Amino acid sequence: MxxxxxxxxxxxxxxxxxxxxxxxxxxxxxxxxxxxxxxxxxxxxxxxxxxxxxxxxxxxxxxxxxxxxxxxxxxxxxxxxxxxxxxxxxxxxxxxxxxxxxxxxxxxxxxxxxxxxxxxxxxxxIYLFGKILPSLSLVFSMTLRFVPRYTAQIRAISRAQRCIGRDATQGSLAMRARNGLTVLSVMATWALENAIETADSMKSRGYGLPNRTSFSIYRFDxxxxxxxxxxxxxxxxxxxxxxxxxxxxxxxxxxxxxxxxxxxxxxxxxxxxxxxxxxxxxxxxxxxxxxxxxxx
Structure with a gap:
């Protein structure tokens, strides 16, 4: 509905x-x-x-x-x-x-x-608090996205590893532990790279600068x-x-x-x-x- x-x-x-x-x-x-x-x-x-x-x-x-x-x-x-x-x-x-x-x-x-x-x-x-508290609103917004986004990414990594027989649910106990650590390592690498890309993207767009303007679709009618x-x-x-x-x-x-x-x-x-x-x-x-x- x-x-x-x-x-x-x-x-x-x-x-x-x-x-x-x-x-x-x-x-x-x-x-x-x-x-x-x-x-x-x-x-x-x-x-x-x-x-x-x-x-x-x-x-x-x-x-x-x-x-x-x-x-x-x-x-x-x-x-x-x-x-x-x-x-x-x-x-x-x-x-x-x-x-x-x-x-x-x-x-x-x-x-x-x-x-x-x-x-x-x-x-x-971010629209409500971006101008008042730009850093805090960005951190809070990103925090809300972390769990669903990281969950989807780790599922994608697990599916890719399963295709080559290296998923955490395949092989012996030692092999499963090794495969699980590999998935976590890939996930950590992706998270760090994504953080760097996000920081560079926000910096290039001038986020937080005093004279920066932003587009908004919201109108108070x-x-x-x-x-x-x-x-x-x-x-x-x-x-x-x-x-x-x-x-x-x-x-x-x-x-x-x-x-x-x-x-x-x-x-x-x-x-x-x-x-x-x-x-x-x-x-x-x-x-x-x-x-x-x-x-x-």
Missing amino acids: RDSFSSFHPLVNFVYYAAVLACSMLFMHPVLQIISLASAAIYSVTLQGMKAIRFQLLYMLPLLLFMAVLNPAFHHAGVTILFYLKSGNPVTLESVLFGAAAACMFITVILWFSCYNAVMTSDKF NRDKAVLSIMTGFIAIVAIGAVMGQAAMRFFPSLKMVEMSPFSIVVYAAYFVLCMLPVIINLAEGLKWKFIESRM
Whole structure:
């Protein structure tokens, strides 16, 4: 499925992810955590399809359950005792819920970062911070590319070595070790040569010079202004609610949270719309295209 939110200006994308990641890491309120987790899971599926579903079911769900169970086994604070372990340590309701909240926060941040990597490409990051922090933005951008690029290169080297019978999976144990070292040696040589070529290329293009100009395909148009204004409004509502204690949650020594009120419902609704904003934009664009096709 085409992601319409990715076509917005990099500033809009970055502000969105900065807001949802900050809220996901700071808010321990169960309503806000459920909203953030559900929104991240839905948007991840929108971006990556079945791959995201497999990742969530095979890795994220077991990790969520494991972390939720692990905390009460070692953390025994709280006044509501559920039962005792064989070691004599109590398992409390507060520690169980705190473990579930911490696990939910951890999984939510991972899902949001997976969406961030799919939308905020290296060229967008360099566009935003290249003039402010040219060296740091370049290093960060290159770091994000290292793992997928080096993984693809080492696979290509392994396939080439396999064609001449010198792959790490062929021959005796000593031969496999020798072949594996050969693959790593070739990989290290390629990495060093690639680093030198990249440095020479960036230097010849004048990267980092004060008067250097750069080409950009990004334009901050009226659509970006409208979405950024709406997003800023929802962020302001959520921030005001957090300052007034609507996102607070106490786990120890006993559970305590703010009572539901009309203002808290407004804050929860604003946070829901903020987290689901990319999905809403995608749905709106899909309906728009269907309407245009029906008129043709």
